[in-house]
Amino acid sequence: AAGVIQSPRHLIKEKRETATLKCYPIPRHDTVYWYQQGPGQDPQFLISFYEKMQSDKGSIPDRFSAQQFSDYHSELNMSSLELGDSALYFCASSLAGLAGVMGEQYFGPGTRLTVT
Amino acid sequence: AQKVTQAQTEISVVEKEDVTLDCVYETRDTTYYLFWYKQPPSGELVFLIRRNSFDEQNEISGRYSWNFQKSTSSFNFTITASQVVDSAVYFCALSEHEAAGNKLTFGGGTRVLVKP
Numbered sequence: 147a148a149g150v151i152q153s154p155r156h157l158i159k160e161k162r163e164t165a166t167l168k169c170y171p172i173p174r175h176d177t178v179y180w181y182q183q184g185p186g187q188d189p190q191f192l193i194s195f196y197e198k199m200q201s202d203k204g205s206i207p208d209r210f211s212a213q214q215f216s217d218y219h220s221e222l223n224m225s226s227l228e229l230g231d232s233a234l235y236f237c238a239s240s241l242a243g244l245a246g247v248m249g250e251q252y253f254g255p256g257t258r259l260t261v262t
Numbered sequence: 263a264q265k266v267t268q269a270q271t272e273i274s275v276v277e278k279e280d281v282t283l284d285c286v287y288e289t290r291d292t293t294y295y296l297f298w299y300k301q302p303p304s305g306e307l308v309f310l311i312r313r314n315s316f317d318e319q320n321e322i323s324g325r326y327s328w329n330f331q332k333s334t335s336s337f338n339f340t341i342t343a344s345q346v347v348d349s350a351v352y353f354c355a356l357s358e359h360e361a362a363g364n365k366l367t368f369g370g371g372t373r374v375l376v377k378p
Binding site: 177179181187188189190191194195196201202204234236238242250251252253254255256258 | 297299305306307308309312353361363364365366367368369370371
């Protein structure tokens, strides 16, 4: 079965640079989520989109922005990168359907971002 | 505010022993969802189970079983006859509401090490 696709899988950037992470949800899934997981920590919710509209927002820095496109893929844009942004970034997708009820979140393999 | 606590940081067992992971949650909502995810050393997050707050029926799925008790706000997870491949970090997670896009709040995770 098709899974969530994230690209790139690994990314190395320098401080103050920008980065763009991409997420392709499972086909027919209409909801995407972004999480950040620091070393030895649990995943922290950043932001989510349902039917291309922002649905929920967590502790996402103002330097980060995200959107969901018409084909349901999503991109997380990160600017003015800091050393502390080094983490594993997960995208997850789920199917809410017309009822708008959340389903199981299936996670992609993650993008490991290293800021030097 | 929602909160998930996994008091056990690490559990070490010998293969074929049973492992029970504890999870205690806090929420003010009457409708919520509870999840267990597995994160093996390769880093991906694998969905295991989901229960909603209205369904306290405990089930068994293969070597996995869970014990959901609203009275004690606990959602414990058991691996029966553990195998080396079960070695991973296990996260309990909570989502308040049932609206699409609602975030998952994770516990701190329990690292399970299964020795041959």
